[in-house]
Amino acid sequence: MHMSALRDPIIQQAGSASPRLTLSGISKSFPGVRALHDVSLSLYPGQVTALVGENGAGKSTLVKILTGIYQPDAGEISIGGQAVTLPSAHAAFKHGITAIHQETVLFDDLSVAENIFLGHAPKTRFGTIDWRTMRSQAREVLDTMGAKHIDADTRLRDLGIANKHLVAVARAMSIDAQIVIMDEPTAALSAKEIEELFLLIEFLKSDGKAILFISHKFDEIYRIADRCTVFRDGELVGEGLLAEIGQDQLVRMMVGRSVDRIFPNREAAIGEPVLSVSGLSHPTEFDNIGFELRKGEILGFYGLVGAGRSEVMQAVAGITRTSRGTMALEGRTIAPKSAADAIEAGIVYVPEERGRQGVVIGLPIFQNVSLPSLACTSKSGVLRLAEEFSLARKYVERLDLRASSLSQDVGTLSGGNQQKVVIAKWLATTPKVIILDEPTKGIDIGSKAAVHGFMAELVAQGLSVIMVSSELPEILGMSDRVIVMREGRIAALYDNNNLDAERLVRAAAGIAG
Incomplete structure (x- = not known):
């Protein structure tokens, strides 16, 4: 056309x-x-x-x-x-032309001034870098932008992400981009x-x-x-x-179609408790965490950045060690000492940092999906390629993955499609509990709809889902119950029945009312 x-x-x-x-x-x-x-x-x-x-x-x-x-x-x-x-x-x-990316490429061990003028530093008449002029010009650029609070001599690694963005913009200004x-x-x-x-x-x-x-x-x-x-x-x-x-x-x-309802309509058929957590504590990250997750339920965890939600989930998934507390899965006490222990018990964790923790760049899609399930796709220690492909196809098709083939390198996929590969990988292990940490962060509205639809399908089949999300519409649109965390503790638990965003934000921020 x-x-x-x-x-x-x-x-x-x-x-x-x-x-x-x-x-x-x-x-x-x-x-x-x-x-x-x-x-x-x-x-x-x-x-x-x-x-x-x-x-x-x-x-x-x-x-x-x-x-x-x-x-x-x-x-x-x-x-x-x-x-x-x-x-x-x-x-x-x-x-x-200059670009300020999601993770701007700057140099942590150089000063702010050096980052701003890297590659086009002012020179003395002897051809060496004119450090005094460079610092004063850096201060001038930062002042012009209203970023006087950034010291031109500070090492970049000592700045937060927002200030690093400002340095990247200052660099753009310095070359008159x-x-x-x-x-x-x-x-x-x-x-x-x-x-x-x-x-x-x-x-x-x-x-x-x-x-x-x-x-x-x-x-x-x-x-x-x-x-x-x-x-x-x-x-x-x-x-x-x-x-x-x-x-x-x-x-x-x-999306090439009208998205009338971003969140799927579903009739929750919630059963008995599957996962019970009591008194879970960590020396620095969280304290006295207790909750129940029921069969066929999506339990939302909401909180502001630094509330400790991901840290709790990593402890439940055996990734980090706790100082005290107990967990039981289907009435049986568990104490996973590693992610492998948790997976074997039936708990999987889909991380927020999919690029760093979720996929293996360089491997094709089908091998990423089958990686934790090799016991199912091998016989007598020999991998069976057809079974790996079959397993991968079953799960990626259900998630509407956009790729040329299952042999495509995961590294060439978009962020949303990488997220689908990560979810497919862990679902292939047929868990009882799946923890989704910011499942739709950084992905577009069409991919979000696919992930939400799939979550609804999973709980309809009796799987139990914990969803950590910072997006209020997602928490309200997908959760059966919502736990709000603040400063490493549980601040509130709500049934999602006429629950509104304002109550959640107030609980997360510690505002009475």
Whole structure:
């Protein structure tokens, strides 16, 4: 189908300013995967363009083309009306393109000033680095941005994530970058830090920068962006002024279908207690944790960052050791001393950090899924490939995994699809209890719907689920009961019956009422 036929008819290109950067007819393929096909993008000075799309829509590939990491197979890149090529990251940098990623690549052991001027430090007439000028220029850039609180001589490792973002922006300012790419910049920030970042984006806009903003959070997109470009399955499906696009229309374009109900309707058939935890304590992380998880139940754990939820789950899953407390699974006392003990007992933990803890990059999808279940897919110590494939297919198909084949390297999948592989891997062990830690963090609305639908299916089959989530709609939409944690303790337990977000936030923050 030709691009114009796919383009959403309601959205019109608007505005008379000339774009600072234009991509046209960009295509990029990898073995077995067509990442981008004939896409276009325009970035305008003093405006934020949101790039929106499900995981696997081609957003990351586009960013890598813009920053010189990938070369397009076809198409043209223009900056200021002139065609350019970006054969390397350095070339993109020289053309005034800078990216601030979810995990910005800076150097922890260097000072703030050194990070800002790395690769373009001011020199003395003898050709050596002019340290005094570099420090004063770094202070000047930070002051201009309203970041006076950051000391130019501080080592980067001593700064928090939000301040590291500010240093990355200061670096962009120091080279007078005209095009700033922000890829999920708020993913690891608190609400206060997000507000500060938005003020900074307004400053960059007023300075005439053209900004590409990639986020899964609709409230952020509508708050900060002027325009939006929508990708689906590597193709452009819509672009235009955000003021003319409703959220429902944006969702429909992203997923190619109307998402009427984000959360599945389900009739909970809750049975007897499966897991009982009593007096569980850790010397520094949590104290006196007690709860029951029942058969066919989704038990939500809510709390603010640092409340100790993940730490409790890692103890239940045998990953960390407790100082005291008892656990029983189906009436039998258990004391797992390792993750393997917990898995054998029937408890599995799907971590939040899927890239670091969840998948093995470099291995194909089918081997990632079958890894904890090798006893089922081998005979007399010999792996049976057909059985590995069969096991993997059974679970990834149920999760609507987007991949070219089960032999595809997990490292080439989008974040949402990696999360599905992790969930499939642990479900293949046929557990009694599955702990999902932030199961949909950083994944798009379509993948979220698939994960939520699958969770509903699991509990309908009698599995018991603990879901740790910081997303209030997810907690309220999926949980049968909700435990709120604060500062390492259980602050409240609610039946999810006309429960509202305000009560949860108050309990999590320790506000009476």
